[in-house]
Amino acid sequence: MTAPTRWRALRDAVAERPTLNLAYRIAVGVLGVAVLALGILAIPYPGPGWLIVFAGLGILATEFVWAHRALHWTRGRYRRVMDWYSARGVVVRGLAAFATAAIVVATLWLLGTFGMIGGWIGVEWEPLRSPVFQ
Structure with a gap:
């Protein structure tokens, strides 16, 4: 069994228990928001600010559809801005x-x-x- 398959089986087992599922989603939400906030604070500084933002959205996207959409939207905008910037x-x-x-x-x-x-x-x-x- 591969790691993604094992992870999916574990996540399905958690999803079957409503209280555990809620606790898991809350933990993912808190962790994702903390990483996202750290990334947003790091954006103006040299270093991996945007990478941290994408990591935070990626964590949130594992459980929340809105974060999945926001991740793809933000990545697209980031690519456009970087293409524009590179052409300057x-x-x-x-x-x-x-x-x-x-x-x-x-x-x-x-x-x-x-x-x-x-x-x-x-x-x-x-x-x-x-x-x-x-």
């Missing part, structure tokens, strides 16, 4: 890289990272301090 010149891609870097630096500053690191090395320069976490 160096100037547009450079501006996008600059905007990404600016978002990362602004977030690190707002979270107090620069002030914290400055404190570690003995630099107490006021502009390094976050206006949010004083």
